[in-house]
Amino acid sequence: MRPRTILYTGKGGVGKTSVAAATARMCARAGLRTVVLSTDPAHSLSDSLEVPLGPEATPAGDRLWGQEVRAQREMEANWAAVQEWLGKLLADRGIERVRAEELTVPPGMDELFSLLQIKRHHQRAEFDVVIVDCAPTGETLRLLGFPDIARWWLERVFPWERRLVGAARPLARTFDVPLPGPEVFDEVQRLVRNLIEMNAILRNREHCSIRLVLNPDRMVIKEAQRTFTYLNLYGYLTDAVIVNRIFPDDVEGGYFGAWLGRQRQHLEEVREGFAPVPVLTSRYFEEEVVGPTMLDRLGEELFEARAPEQILHSELVHELSTEGDVATLRLRIPFTEKAGIDLKKVGDELIVSVGGEKRTIILPSALAEHSPSGASFEAGTLKVTFDDVRSPRPQPERV
Numbered sequence: 001m002r003p004r005t006i007l008y009t010g011k012g013g014v015g016k017t018s019v020a021a022a023t024a025r026m027c028a029r030a031g032l033r034t035v036v037l038s039t040d041p042a043h044s045l046s047d048s049l050e051v052p053l054g055p056e057a058t059p060a061g062d063r064l065w066g067q068e069v070r071a072q073r074e075m076e077a078n079w080a081a082v083q084e085w086l087g088k089l090l091a092d093r094g095i096e097r098v099r100a101e102e103l104t105v106p107p108g109m110d111e112l113f114s115l116l117q118i119k120r121h122h123q124r125a126e127f128d129v130v131i132v133d134c135a136p137t138g139e140t141l142r143l144l145g146f147p148d149i150a151r152w153w154l155e156r157v158f159p160w161e162r163r164l165v166g167a168a169r170p171l172a173r174t175f176d177v178p179l180p181g182p183e184v185f186d187e188v189q190r191l192v193r194n195l196i197e198m199n200a201i202l203r204n205r206e207h208c209s210i211r212l213v214l215n216p217d218r219m220v221i222k223e224a225q226r227t228f229t230y231l232n233l234y235g236y237l238t239d240a241v242i243v244n245r246i247f248p249d250d251v252e253g254g255y256f257g258a259w260l261g262r263q264r265q266h267l268e269e270v271r272e273g274f275a276p277v278p279v280l281t282s283r284y285f286e287e288e289v290v291g292p293t294m295l296d297r298l299g300e301e302l303f304e305a306r307a308p309e310q311i312l313h314s315e316l317v318h319e320l321s322t323e324g325d326v327a328t329l330r331l332r333i334p335f336t337e338k339a340g341i342d343l344k345k346v347g348d349e350l351i352v353s354v355g356g357e358k359r360t361i362i363l364p365s366a367l368a369e370h371s372p373s374g375a376s377f378e379a380g381t382l383k384v385t386f387d388d389v390r391s392p393r394p395q396p397e398r399v
Contacts, residue, residue, distance in 0.1 A: 014215050018290075021066075030307065050290065208237070211238065215245050225274070240279075243280070341353070341382065
């Protein structure tokens, strides 16, 4: 039986580790064998659970295990041969050994290796639920498209590279240039296959979803919206948005009264911007959310009558396809009748009005040079076409 996998991500400092730990405790209390693991290099899961954790799953309560993945250990297991060859190549070019070792690991690879633990837990099938406390959104997003690139390398590049390297070996010996040996190719191909398999796990919307954690602050919301768009475009399901640390009503009129008013406005923006994905909320507690008691309070407030391990929303909201210079963005929106559609693009934001409803969508950078040229609405799906502004067509103001 495949475990249910839930990944939490969000801007640093929004409380995603606390939310991940609280979710894990709720799942364990429901009788599910649950592991919560941190792939964030700035590990704080041990502090949150108040249990010392290591690189392997460690008991952290009844039916609950915790794990803080060590990136260095994962790299030694998956990248040693490549690192040795690259290190020697750089050292032979006069680069200091310590600096050479740093340069042999591309940015983000440590997080990538850490995420392979998800695949291992699926293979071992020891747990019913796997909760992942991911690195901040920027790091996580950069890695989501890697398996697609990896598949291209595996199918197109590696077969030719082996032949080219073999043919160049006599010449390399003449010039004393170290070429990669078969163990380097084997290691890279093994890693690529692992990434492709992991990608299949993450895109299985029946068993895996991603939840965004944010605070009701404008800058945090904007970043979360951008993350939301990218997750959808990569084919990863976002089944919930967690708004953490909302001021309670009893601060109204006091020092934090103005903050409360702004948070209420921002909360409406969140519900509008992420619809129809459910938005779960929790208050700013009177003490730090650390340890079993406070984590349980957080979990109960967030999920109320919901089962935290269930898929809370089952459809992708955005889908992007391209053909030539034209891109098509499909948006699933909960309007039951066709109405006039207004489109307006301001910077990287697309403002869509349908009838009395309005949505603001943060567009991916791939559409920065495109402008909306048309729209249609049918069966609950809005289709917006974009033309490259370098070969513009007339842009309708109303369709």
